Amino acid sequence: MFLQSKVELFQLSESLEQALEHKHSSEFLSQLDVPAAQQLQAGCGQRSYKKGETIYYQDDEANYLYIILKGYAKLGSLTSDSSEFTYAIIGPGEPFGELGVYQKSFYADTAVALSPLEVFRIHRNTFFQLSINNLSACDALSRLVANRYRSYIRATRCVSMKNMSARLANTLLRIAEQIGKTVDMNGTEIECIGSFVTQTDIGYMARCSRSNVNRKLKCWERAGIVEIHDRSILLHDRKFLEQASSEGELEGSVAKF
CATH class of the missing domain: 2.60.120.10 (Jelly Rolls)
Incomplete structure (x- = not known):
């Protein structure tokens, strides 16, 4: 048994x-x-x-x-x-x-x-x-x-990815898979990375500085891709992150973010 x-x-x-x-x-x-x-x-x-x-x-x-x-x-x-x-x-x-x-x-x-x-x-x-x-x-x-x-x-x-956006997107998705939770936002379940994961921690996983992580997250937040709420990170657009996590998809509309 x-x-x-x-x-x-x-x-x-x-x-x-x-x-x-x-x-x-x-x-x-x-x-x-x-x-x-x-x-x-x-x-x-x-x-x-x-x-x-x-x-x-x-x-x-x-x-x-x-x-x-x-x-x-x-x-x-x-x-x-x-x-x-x-x-x-x-x-x-x-x-x-x-x-x-x-x-x-x-x-x-x-x-x-x-x-x-x-x-x-x-x-x-x-x-x-x-x-x-x-x-x-x-x-x-x-x-x-x-x-x-x-x-x-x-x-x-x-x-090993050359593009920082790809590394950061990949890292956010991996963290969400490992320890992420979902929160209800106006009837929609949104993946959330808890506030105990700092931007410095994310930088150690994505091979980039905390300041670069912060700038990219703010850029993605303005585009509605993520949201930073009480230091937690809400992943609003998983499809974008999945696309961005592949270096081959970083041309055109993805690259501008």
Whole structure:
């Protein structure tokens, strides 16, 4: 019997009741069967982090696999020129730190809390002891590593784009897919990126400065493509952003924005 959603895993313990509020699905947790989930929960420890606090640094020894209960975190690394590159923003139900745990080595990225953050962490020895006797745990971790790699490839393709408009549009769409919510605007559901994602964070993902992000967003706001409301970003014209995110579509009417 396998778990149908992360909610079923969280129901295994009263200490996880707060996670029932989350509406985000978790592919990693849904792949665990009930015995694996029970053993995993028994080996979990809970910890909180302040906004801006680093959970771990790139090249630290990878002792724990983390799962977010509340809040949001960003994952990134330093490039060859020592600049910061953020490739993912993740929220409730999402695991991180998996690559170092999978390799029993060091973290390949740096994880930082974007908001007050509560996580469960599982020591790698606990996880691998579980995976010896339970294939669902090993399979779940393997799929997580593969999905994270796919996410990283998407991010590197984005920053390789020559046009800043393409990079920014692509970044907004990826953030919306990763942690975006919808809000009702006069009866219409609009995608929204929360205010905890700063324009500096967006710049780290899109390979451009905060000032350039700000100028482009204001330009798009005047055109009705996005709207900045209480520091949140509403995506009014997804079709435009999808078109702009492809460098091949940046001629003519798209380029003027």
